[in-house]
Amino acid sequence: MIGNFIGVLFDGIAYGSLLFIISIGLSVTMGLMNFVNLAHGAFAMVGGYACVLAMSRLGVPFLATLPLAFIVSAAVGAVLERTLYRRLYRATHLDQVLFSIGLVFISIAATTYAFGSQQQPVQLPSFLRGQVHVLGLDLGTYRLFLIAVVVVVTLALTWLIEFTRFGAQIRASVDNQQAAAGLGVNVERVFSLTFALGSGLAGLGGGLGIDVLGLEPTFPLKYMVYFLLVVAVGGAGTITGPLVAALILGVFDVAGKYYVPQVGSFIIYVLMVVMLILFPRGLMGRRV
Amino acid sequence: MSGLTTQRWSPYEMAFWLLPVAAFFIFPKYLTLGSQILITGMFALSLDLILGYARILSLGQAAFFGVGAYTAGLLAKYGWTEPLSGLLVAAVVAALLGLVTSFLVVRGQDLTRLMVTMGIGLMLYEAANQATSITGGVDGLSGIEMGKIFGVFGFGMDGRTAYIYALCVLFVVFCILRVVVRSPFGLSLRGIREGERRMPAIGASVPRKLIAVYTMGACVAGIAGALLAQTTQFVGIDTLGFPRSAELMIMLVLGGTGYLYGALIGAAVFMITQDYLSNLNPVYWQFWLGLLLVLIVMFARGGILGGLLALRRRASRPA
Numbered sequence: 001m002i003g004n005f006i007g008v009l010f011d012g013i014a015y016g017s018l019l020f021i022i023s024i025g026l027s028v029t030m031g032l033m034n035f036v037n038l039a040h041g042a043f044a045m046v047g048g049y050a051c052v053l054a055m056s057r058l059g060v061p062f063l064a065t066l067p068l069a070f071i072v073s074a075a076v077g078a079v080l081e082r083t084l085y086r087r088l089y090r091a092t093h094l095d096q097v098l099f100s101i102g103l104v105f106i107s108i109a110a111t112t113y114a115f116g117s118q119q120q121p122v123q124l125p126s127f128l129r130g131q132v133h134v135l136g137l138d139l140g141t142y143r144l145f146l147i148a149v150v151v152v153v154t155l156a157l158t159w160l161i162e163f164t165r166f167g168a169q170i171r172a173s174v175d176n177q178q179a180a181a182g183l184g185v186n187v188e189r190v191f192s193l194t195f196a197l198g199s200g201l202a203g204l205g206g207g208l209g210i211d212v213l214g215l216e217p218t219f220p221l222k223y224m225v226y227f228l229l230v231v232a233v234g235g236a237g238t239i240t241g242p243l244v245a246a247l248i249l250g251v252f253d254v255a256g257k258y259y260v261p262q263v264g265s266f267i268i269y270v271l272m273v274v275m276l277i278l279f280p281r282g283l284m285g286r287r288v
Numbered sequence: 289m290s291g292l293t294t295q296r297w298s299p300y301e302m303a304f305w306l307l308p309v310a311a312f313f314i315f316p317k318y319l320t321l322g323s324q325i326l327i328t329g330m331f332a333l334s335l336d337l338i339l340g341y342a343r344i345l346s347l348g349q350a351a352f353f354g355v356g357a358y359t360a361g362l363l364a365k366y367g368w369t370e371p372l373s374g375l376l377v378a379a380v381v382a383a384l385l386g387l388v389t390s391f392l393v394v395r396g397q398d399l400t401r402l403m404v405t406m407g408i409g410l411m412l413y414e415a416a417n418q419a420t421s422i423t424g425g426v427d428g429l430s431g432i433e434m435g436k437i438f439g440v441f442g443f444g445m446d447g448r449t450a451y452i453y454a455l456c457v458l459f460v461v462f463c464i465l466r467v468v469v470r471s472p473f474g475l476s477l478r479g480i481r482e483g484e485r486r487m488p489a490i491g492a493s494v495p496r497k498l499i500a501v502y503t504m505g506a507c508v509a510g511i512a513g514a515l516l517a518q519t520t521q522f523v524g525i526d527t528l529g530f531p532r533s534a535e536l537m538i539m540l541v542l543g544g545t546g547y548l549y550g551a552l553i554g555a556a557v558f559m560i561t562q563d564y565l566s567n568l569n570p571v572y573w574q575f576w577l578g579l580l581l582v583l584i585v586m587f588a589r590g591g592i593l594g595g596l597l598a599l600r601r602r603a604s605r606p607a
Contacts, residue, residue: 030399036398036399036402084582084586087586088585091585093345093398093399093402094339094343094345094541095585095589097345097347097402097537098537098538098541098581098584098585099581099582099585099586101534101537101538101578101581102577102578102579102580102581102582102585103578103582104578105574105575105577105578105581106575106578106579106582107578108574108578109571109572109574109575109578110575112571113571113575221530225403225406225407225410228399228402228403228406229403232399232400232403236399262418263414263418265410265414266411266414266415266418269407269408269410269411269414270411272403272407273392273404273407273408273411276392276396276400276403276404276407277392277395277404280395280396280397280400
């Protein structure tokens with residue numbers, strides 16, 4: 001029973017880590033640019049498809065496709081930011097919502113047209129399959145790998161934001177755009193780079209998540225709520241907020257589906273509404 | 289701004305309402321599509337009320353539509369087949385749900401509201417999906433037998449009764465909403481839309497007005513859902529689905545927010561285009577829909593009606 005519980009907890013944490021890595025970019029763009037971007041999942045999907053195609057068509061090994069997923073998604077994100085997103089930073093939230101829903105629809109239709117509507121398979125390398133024994137528990141190797149990757153990425157991200165010049169520019173722009181611009185920070189460039197970085201991380205998460213979340217054209221719509229939830233509950237513009245929110249969400253979702261499967265996703269939605277009522281600005285939110 | 293609060297009907301409005309009447313005689317083969325448009329138009333009105341007038345971002349309006357539909361459907365299925373009272377009960381149930389949830393919605397800002405409305409919608413969808421013994425789950429609620437309106441007009445296969453019924457209900461609801469948005473209450477909603485923080489300064493209670501308008505929107509959405517259940521004698525689980533809420537927002541923005549007529553025009557254009565294009569290929573339809581949204585946001589913020597009004601202003605201005 002206890003082992004069972006720890007197993008569920010472990011799966012939940014792995015699931016939550018995945019949600020975190022996909023959503024963190026969204027948190028930054030919402031905190032930095034105050035942009036309600038419902039199309040964030042589309043960047044994760046781009047990464048996932050980059051992974052699958054590189055593996056099946058070019059024979060690239062799985063681990064090598066992950067950086068590729070990052071690069072492709074970051075490039076797509078940078079192009080869209082330059083051409084479309086940028087024009088809507090000052091638009092109303094309604095316009096942003098409509099625009100990004102439009103992007104979601106376009107991405108679903110375009111993906112269906114190009115690759116069909118079926119689930120895309122992923123062949124994990126043998127050393128990531130199976131289970132390992134740790135302290136008498138059977139833990140899935142791939143889930144351990146997921147958690148490890150997310151820990152590394154989170155540390156790298158924290159270092160980037162807390163200890164580098166670029167990170168200082170991001171923090172300054174989040175706190176006060178005008179003052180940052182007045183001090184010589186090229187806010188526009190910070191926006192572009194951050195957006196690309198966030199999209200890239202989503203793409204990396206999309207590639208990592210094929211085995212857990214699946215990959216098909218409706219991916220951006222299917223998980224949209226989850227990504228938004230991580231940011232809305234965690235609070236935009238921070239790293240720790242979304243991390244905590246993603247872990248809570250992951251554990252509750254997995255536990256709920258394991259212990260009370262007849263209720264399905266209901267638990268998550270109740271949790272979400274309750275959390276939003278208790279913390280209208282997010283767990284760690286700092287902006288109104 | 290002199291016409292802001294006048295209750296008089298302009299010739300354009302009267303001409304507009306002749307269109308659905310004319311359509312009844314000109315397109316007798318498309319009456320089923322016609323009633324769908326009328327019902328969807330009423331649903332879009334409910335969103336216009338809360339989004340166009342009070343600027344509450346909602347992606348969960350289908351919750352009330354679905355609740356109205358299931359209420360009317362279940363009533364009829366278990367013996368209460370009189371349509372008008374069924375409509376009324378569905379309206380009350382949806383309004384109650386709106387009232388209860390409005391307290392959650394009013395608290396937050398745009399993103400929180402978006403998430404809470406979406407969350408409530410998803411919750412109801414899951415509930416209906418799981419409670420298969422009541423709602424029929426994914427198979428939908430069938431076996432609905434409707435009685436005759438006033439005991440005289442039965443719902444036949446040709447869809448004539450359904451069309452006239454939907455049109456009459458829509459017109460009555462529209463007239464009520466038209467009075468509401470031109471009343472002092474409607475003006476204060478616009479005040480909230482334009483400057484939420486300043487409204488308390490002139491003595492208006494913002495949360496109370498938002499709760500009132502949200503409940504009203506829920507009620508109208510419930511009536512629309514009930515109409516769909518009664519005229520099609522079937523309730524599918526998609527009445528509660530997220531795509532319905534998202535498409536609703538698209539229709540409204542396509543037509544133009546904050547005029548009431550924009551909702552009706554948007555619904556009609558959307559439904560007719562969808563009927564035409566999705567017969568060709570559903571995937572393409574989704575693509576064009578997405579592209580349309582992006583283009584509206586980039587180049588045509590006012591929607592169809594906003595564009596027409598701008599044209600008229602330009603034409604009437606002395607050269």
